[in-house]
Amino acid sequence: GDFCCPYDLPSCAVGYSQRSEYQYYDYTNKRLRIEKIGLDETNIIDYISKKNLNVRSLNGIETCINFCPLKPGEDIMHPNPIDFDYSPVKHLGPTIWHGKTVQKYVWYNAFFNHTLPMETYTLFVDESDKDNAVPLQEYDDETPFNETRISRVRKTWTKFLPGPIPAKKFKIAKVDVCPRAPQC
Secondary structure (H helix, E strand, O other): OOOOOOOOOOOOOOOOOOOOOOEEEEOOEEEEEEEOOOOOOEEEEOOOOOOEEEEEOOOOOEEEEEEEEEHHHHHHHOOOOOOOOOOOOOEEEEEEOOOOOEEEEEEEEOOOOOOEEEEEEEEEEEOOOOOOEEEEEEEEEEEHHHHOEEEEEEEEEEOOOOOOHHHHHOOOOOOOOOEEEOOO
């Protein structure tokens, strides 16, 4: 239902891709672990050191292979999908999502001191258990100058587990001597 033009129109271009990954948000230490399923690829984004670490298992030990510095604008961790006190997030109230009543939130990435929204994020959350809010789906829309959406990334959580992350998920060897990747 997201198509913006008839499929047989010569100027119509629709792209679709899908990937599965596990993401571990460590908001206390401002870092994110992304495990890409089927690709044997793991990245750890450390928002304090401002590095995106490329991690591989070498003889059973997770080791930093190389890193890229974070680009301008990537140095702020996205809001915790269940931390609703993050000030730029606006609570839009209850809505129906896939036949279920859930809560809807929105926030923006903007240029020029937050006056021109360039990306719009919409998040649907199941808050039926007040102690364990569960994010369900997020739309990340490219909306240059708050105009028509030109692309959408849809994130769906299928196995969200609240609680502490195992410490080993962020225990990486050779981080201090990890070289900068040549493609950065």
